[in-house]
Amino acid sequence: MTHADLISTGAARVDWIRSRMGLLADVRREFAASRPFDGRRIGMSLHVEPKTAVLVETLAAGGAELVGTGNFGSTQDDVVAYLNTLPGITIVGRRSDPLEQHERNVATVLDADPDILLDNGGDLAAGIVARGLGDRIIGGTEETTSGGDRLRGELHGRVPFPVIVINDSLLKAIGENKHAVGQSAVESFMRLTNAMVTGRRFVVFGYGWCGRGVAHYLRALGGKVAVVDVDELKAFEATLDGFRVGTGDDFAEWGDVFITATGRPDVLGFDLIERMHDGAIVGNIGHVPWEIDVPALRANAVARTRVVDAIDRFDLPNGRHVVLLAEGRMFNLAGTEPKGNSLESMDLGFLLQSLSLERVATRAVELTAGPQPVPDDLDRTIARRMMAILNAAA
Template identity: 40%
Template sequence: MEYHVKDLSLADKGKLRIEWAEKDMPVLRQIREKFEKEKPLKGITIGACLHVTTETANLMITLKAGGADVYLTASNPLSTQDDVAAALVKYFDIPTFAIHGEDTDTYYQHIKEVLDRKPNITMDDGGDLISTLHKERQELIPNIYGGTEETTTGVIRFKAMEKDGVLKFPVIAVNDAYTKHLFDNRYGTGQSTIDGILRATNRLLAGSVFVVAGYGWCGRGLAMRAEGMGAEVIVTEVDPLKALEARMDGYRVMPMIEAAKIADFIVTVTGNINVVDKHHFEVMKDGCIVANSGHFDVEINLKALREMAVSQRDVRENVREYRLPDGRNIYILAEGRLVNLAAAEGHPAAVMDMSFANQALSAEYLVKNYKKLQPKVYKVPDELDFEVAKLKLNAMGIEIDELTPEQVEYLSSWEHGT
């Protein structure tokens, strides 16, 4: 088996951590038990470009249980957990190509290693696997049934490809499933981003001014958790509806240029470029801590900050200090990459359980339905989303009501009125 991981001697530690995460992933466990019996992915090759974490490991194990040949590479150079990568290779016979801190050339070489296995289904977290395939390996496209995408960033990319007429096969937007974005993005990103910031800085949030750039589901979750830690939360937005929602939720709303003047912490979760830019650095107060929890390291204009700085140094693990000509210091966490994964362990297993359940069921759906699908971005079918929610409730021991026949008839009729 070909693979490229940092050190196989880390595998024992990784195996224990994978087992620990699995205890909090009952939905995926139920799907794995079903897959082991039915083998819906038998004969299918799956190429995955995902964060190599304990939760992802359990997804890979589930896909393999369903009969698939699985190949995994990292979707971010700083998110790989080297012990997990080693355990996947040594104990689960899943070829993995990922090393924490790998350079850009190695990162893309690993993606090409996975593409060399001629996958039938791709799984992306940010879109690099599919975009590389479309740019450099179009001869593989006839072999592809379809793909899945885990992030807002990736879905935006693929919808742009669809609009331009260059998307060559169907992609299921797992990110847009209710059981993904309502829970993973909100509760997962909210908690894990705070976790990454605290691990990196050990700073007190209570009493601080905490700026959240972007009020999508990730921003909502982050604002909620920062407020819960005692911070004064400010939201910056470009969408008037989301800005209004943030204000109605009790947060101050203002342009970034104003927020940057008073911020102790600034965290971007927008999926867009240069959200924190040169003119913002120019007005930040001394000691401002800036981090990103969006997928790519483009939301903070680090190039501009480097050009402005007279010196820079690492003052803690995952904390880089940039000294400006007037003596102010700006601190960037985790090189502007996803702070929740680069400085912490990412989302808790309990929320990734639902996200990866959607991934597994979407792979099965593609195998059964790819001949009927067009090269478009599709939402996760409602029946799969509801199934994941039902399995989660079942695992939590929660029962809910069902509509009576009378209620079903009432909701489907136009004749009933006041």
């Protein structure tokens, strides 16, 4: 596909998505009038796909200049090509970039000297802290649980500017994480593998909002589902929700498909993988590709075969094999036709992003330094807007 073809394809896809994101359409009109980002440069690290492009257009309508890159392995090249035709927008990176190039892409964003961050996984915040440039940032947002954990863990006390953690919003947790991630994970599993859910045994690691959604949607389609969570209260909730609950050891030989949704490193190690039955499938939907010990799998496998896009077969020393989805990255954004979360959920989530970034741009002095939840008044405003749309469609 030529570059011109990429631009044309990206523009057509974004046009379709834009026409279905009514919440962002409203705020785009508001931003065009109020111009909250005039004179501001937003540095972005976020999955670059058509719904993200509509968010970028919305911020640009409010006067923002934006320099950004995608997240590792999920960038859609036609959307990048389209966005780079827009004035004031610069997006770097390609879907095929290796991790080292992705890290260079993040550095390019930071080199552009942004004063607001739109982060996903904490990469930009960590880079700013490492460079000692926190005084140049007035604030930002963080999209994910993984990034929020990083801000409160590795970067605790080191971020001198406010960061609104979008995933701390109950509104987003319910609308996007539980229902949209749950739906997209199941749809993507079926699309990538062409396998049936009904009757198959699934083991879901993590019963946070994303894990809840995955478990419930799998069961709704007839899957047999077990849950692993080290948090006693979440394990208790999963038990009362009717799922089998135990440890990874309990289900290593039982499961057909193993899905990690914790945001934590080394949740599913090679010791469990080598106990799985022949042909077991392993995949991750957490933001950072560290939940499955893919390096150990690669190091111990006697052979690796790329079956099709986003599916690799690893032959093990014990004579069995396992199938890995998307090399351990988010498989609900993988494959030749990745869809990701639903239009409605991302319309909601990106409205949260837009209004939170507006709050940072116009009222940062009212916010405290470091990670914090979405302001309650924004959550309630957005809930009312979303309910108006849902009720109107009922």
